[in-house]
Amino acid sequence: MHGAPHSDCPPLILASASPRRLDLLAQIGVVPNHVIPADINEDPIAGELPKPHALRLSQEKAHKLSVNNSGSIILAADTVVGVGRRILPKTETETEARDCLRLLSGRGHRVYTSVCIIDGEGVMRARVSETRLKMKRLTQSEIDSYIASDEWRGKAGGYGIQGRAGAFISHIIGSYTGVVGLPVFETRNLLLASGYTL
């Protein structure tokens, strides 16, 4: 009627401060109308396992933005690194990052990224992508130079597969984009199910 393409599609809000998530959306041709970080408490609940933790945080981020933006499509995500039942922190200090790298060195671990979308009618949908990875045994000098790179800062589990640490990962089964922060397969399916035209 008004001539604008997709004029019946509600505006999309990315509830994230992560430039990686914006880039991964752009990779599948999706440009959000707004990017608004959702500030929530990300502390795990006592006894919470990595997968439900990622799911809960993605839901809380989406819900937080939905309160003042009804009628929009809200997309949020959360990435968690798990070793067994243990949730690794999003590393903010060198000590935390060293502890994570020592723990991951030579170990199998899992990265869970939950994507949560609330559609224009307020219906919430979520999917968790689960990826199994193996990191090589790291030498002390590999750990030291990775710490010096600062690439671990603000990343779940103290590493980013898209940077230097990519060369520490010997095996990956699952979703590479999920490990980076937004699994594009699950995201596209959720967007389509939520009435977003792409």
Ligand SMILES: Cc1cn([C@H]2C[C@H](O)[C@@H](COP(=O)(O)OP(=O)(O)OP(=O)(O)O)O2)c(=O)[nH]c1=O
């Ligand atoms: C394991 C891994 C994590 N990460 C990042 C993805 C996420 O940005 C971060 C985990 O923190 P998140 O809490 O998922 O996201 P965020 O705080 O960066 O952004 P927001 O909550 O506003 O959406 O770790 C990588 O970039 N590469 C990796 O290989």
